[in-house]
Amino acid sequence: PAICNFVRVAADEYGVRADDRMYQGLTLAFDFSVEEIWTSFLTGATLVPKPAGVSLVGEDLHDFLVERRVTAMCVVPTLLATVEADLDDLRFLLVSGEACPQDLIRRWWTPQRRFLNVYGPTEATVTATMAQVHPDRPVTIGRPLPTYAALVLDTTDPTRVLPFGETGELAVAGVGLADGYLNRDEKTAEVFVPAPVDLPNNPSGLIYRT
Template identity: 55%
Template sequence: ACSPTLLSSMTSDVPSLRTLLVGGEACPHNLVVRWSKPGRQILNTYGPTEATVTATMGVLTPDSPVTIGAPLPTYSIVILDASLPQLAEPGELGEIGIAGIGLAVGYLNRPDLTEQKFIADFLGLPNNPSRRIYRTGDLGRINDQGEIEYAGRIDTQVKIRGYRIELGEIEAVLLDQPEIAQAAVTTWEIEPGRVELVAYYAPKAGVPAISRADLAQTMKRRLPDYMVPSYLEELPAIPMTVSNKVDLRQLPKPTSVRLSADRAMVAPGNDDE
């Protein structure tokens, strides 16, 4: 069992490995392709500490989109409206809610946070003795196959120049590059009032490095203009926390030259513009 980031940094296969359990963060599809082989099963798990860690599980295959599977027998998963205590429409994106025997009592000495995150079970879900639902802060939807598609953290959505951006989508494009082992995207206030996207990446050992110019072209081809990072920063390795997740606080201030936007400037046509 390991996090996808840790798995992506391993350069050689382990032929004797029969079952691979990933969890703790989103798993890129290219990692599934790389580690899949006959006789090996890759399981994707999901669940926060507040639900005793693992609440859902699914099998990952190279020819299927990555999902976090379905709830384990003692859990229920619901997709909640982002602002109201009600279900999101079927198939719509919303906040993942967890109910079941494994829910925590709450946060120690934080009754305010407990009340905010653990809401009353207004649906009467089974196997839910505490009659509460934990709001995870994660975005997701339930697809037509009944599996949960994880869409990132609500709080990793950023708004830049009026556009709402999911940082995980940019990271996924970086991790799709065969030369890149690890990636992280965040924002920096380059100067007061000017916030920019910054992408950090660590090259994969044993393969020719991708040039910054080629990577910039790929980002511009794969992403809309407003999602292309202004800075591409190569690091020897992405700093990690003790739980093998990206440590955003340890990422250095960008030092590379800003990517040219190549955006056509359109002059305002009236007073409102």
């Protein structure tokens, strides 16, 4: 249910369209690849995989995207930083996997391009929050996706939820939350803990302490 829920939510929220051509360059071992592959399949977009056995970076990646008329891409900021930003066909851009610098957003943002910064641990099924970025606004991880929740906990008392604007430990919850770690009961009990407040769309009643 978790992965099916996430793909449905991503297809509804991201804005990938049936006429898009999505670059598929991430290894299947990286959960981020779910963003590329299954969101495209559900929306009817065309998947454009990179050549087998080749790592495309910088000019090589740029030329491939131009040649294949790629309109949508999910990418880590470090890789995006190696590519020239003159990709007029690229109308959808999603970054994740690491913090996205403000200068990268300034380089890549255009009024015509949907540009998302998303965040989520594997323990919450790929992605839990989303922000539409803008060069004139601070970079944030945004708000929880539908069927997800996010809390900020007091680091000295993780049963206490902090109000807006305070700094603490991020916790996530929702339909996408994992059951725990396979054969690692102690670690599971440490980070998958009962939610300190009632949350909608949280069938397990747990939160994941990031």
